[in-house]
Amino acid sequence: xxxxxxxxxxxxxxxxxxxxxxxxxxxxxxxxxxxxxxxxxxxxxxxxxxxxx
Ligand SMILES: [Zn+2]
Numbered sequence: 001x002x003x004x005x006x007x008x009x010x011x012x013x014x015x016x017x018x019x020x021x022x023x024x025x026x027x028x029x030x031x032x033x034x035x036x037x038x039x040x041x042x043x044x045x046x047x048x049x050x051x052x053x
């Protein structure tokens with residue numbers, strides 16, 4: 001669960017703020033940042049062929 005990652009929670013909060021402010025491009029930026037966040041224990045980035053933009 002990403003809820004244990006404070007950075008992801010931070011990004012998600014910012015995303016919600018941007019959404020409520022009507023700034024959807026900014027909200028998308030934060031969503032991308034959250035998805036790319038590398039320090040999740042569940043996510044193992046060292047895999048061949050796991051190329052996601
Ligand atoms: Zn995270």
